[in-house]
Amino acid sequence: MSRKFPAGVATGTIGYRQFSNMQKRIDLPFRAVNVIGSSNVNATLETAAMLNSPVIIQFSNAGAAYNAGKGLSNDGQKAAILGGIAGAKHIHTLAEAYGATVILHTDHCAKKLLPWIDGLMEANEEFYKQTGKSLYSSHMLDLSEESLEENMDISCQYFERMAKLGMTLEIELGVTGGEEDGVDNTGVGSSKLYTQPEEVAYAYERLKAISPNFTVAAAFGNVHGVYKPGNVKLTPKILDNSQKFVQEKFGTAEKPINFVFHGGSGSSLEEIREAIDYGVIKMNIDTDLQFAYTEGIRDYMSEKAEYLKAQIGNPEGDDKPNKKFYDPRVWVRKGEETFSKRLVQAFEDLNNINTL
Numbered sequence: 036m037s038r039k040f041p042a043g044v045a046t047g048t049i050g051y052r053q054f055s056n057m058q059k060r061i062d063l064p065f066r067a068v069n070v071i072g073s074s075n076v077n078a079t080l081e082t083a084a085m086l087n088s089p090v091i092i093q094f095s096n097a098g099a100a101y102n103a104g105k106g107l108s109n110d111g112q113k114a115a116i117l118g119g120i121a122g123a124k125h126i127h128t129l130a131e132a133y134g135a136t137v138i139l140h141t142d143h144c145a146k147k148l149l150p151w152i153d154g155l156m157e158a159n160e161e162f163y164k165q166t167g168k169s170l171y172s173s174h175m176l177d178l179s180e181e182s183l184e185e186n187m188d189i190s191c192q193y194f195e196r197m198a199k200l201g202m203t204l205e206i207e208l209g210v211t212g213g214e215e216d217g218v219d220n221t222g223v224g225s226s227k228l229y230t231q232p233e234e235v236a237y238a239y240e241r242l243k244a245i246s247p248n249f250t251v252a253a254a255f256g257n258v259h260g261v262y263k264p265g266n267v268k269l270t271p272k273i274l275d276n277s278q279k280f281v282q283e284k285f286g287t288a289e290k291p292i293n294f295v296f297h298g299g300s301g302s303s304l305e306e307i308r309e310a311i312d313y314g315v316i317k318m319n320i321d322t323d324l325q326f327a328y329t330e331g332i333r334d335y336m337s338e339k340a341e342y343l344k345a346q347i348g349n350p351e352g353d354d355k356p357n358k359k360f361y362d363p364r365v366w367v368r369k370g371e372e373t374f375s376k377r378l379v380q381a382f383e384d385l386n387n388i389n390t391l
């Protein structure tokens with residue numbers, strides 16, 4: 036099968052920029068999949084290779100710590116750093132063998148979690164010295180709780196260091212509502228949930244001075260998690276307003292900003308497509324995949340309940356062994372299968388099939 040991009044982890048300016056340009060030209064955003072360990076990492080590699088589509092694999096801070104194991108202390112972000120490094124090396128080792136083309140990314144990093152990114156940046160620089168590639172393709176810094184100036188001061192500081200390795204930075208302006216990984220924004224005032232075009236222009240100006248390789252997670256009423264429809268209304272038009280504002284202010288080409296869509300679980304296909312029209316190049320999926328993974332295991336556990344009560348003895352006989360039913364590889368795989376099925380749908384929703 037011919038492909039424009041090689042299998043493996045795409046790092047550096049060439050990989051990410053070419054991707055971004057390609058994705059943008061045909062108006063297809065990347066699917067960015069949140070992972071927590073080898074099981075859903077492998078299911079993502081398997082699915083992306085099967086679909087012949089590029090994928091962004093991302094660890095959240097808590098996801099990276101989980102990958103290191105719940106039993107390891109996270110003092111000083113130790114587990115999150117080591118889990119992030121181990122997860123990245125797992126993907127570097129396997130992506131090419133699967134035939135998957137992967138952009139490797141980390142999700143939200145608030146100010147108090149910056150020691151996590153400090154640790155990963157050291158690992159990036161070390162890996163770059165050894166291989167000529169950064170360990171991660173990109174990181175997100177989410178300093179949206181700070182003032183806009185402080186958000187940009189800190190982001191630029193990290194971005195200068197990342198740019199030397201050809202890495203891409205994702206920032207957040209405004210606040211994604213809802214709750215994810217222990218970060219609870221359910222009480223945030225509604226004005227913070229909608230990013231202003233002036234804020235986007237300010238960020239654009241500061242970041243552009245360092246490198247063109249950045250993306251912006253803007254708030255347009257998007258919410259982490261799935262809830263009953265409430266007060267916050269998804270307003271993708273905000274992205275369009277920002278694009279036009281920046282285009283006019285700096286005399287750029289159309290859609291100068293590469294936007295990221297967080298909290299898309301539960302959004303309608305129509306809303307997703309509208310956001311894509313306004314320059315979204317990366318769309319995250321986490322909550323819907325968590326549910327899908329659990330569904331496969333839930334159904335297996337209830338169907339096979341009578342085979343899982345003891346090591347020996349089931350409806351077929353009191354002396355029948357149950358090993359082939361309770362082996363965790365059997366039921367973990369059921370979760371991977373339903374996860375993969377939901378992920379295929381997520382790629383289809385974006386028309387991102389056979390795009391490598």
Ligand SMILES: [Zn+2]
Nearest residue numbers: 143211297298
């Ligand atoms: Zn998010």
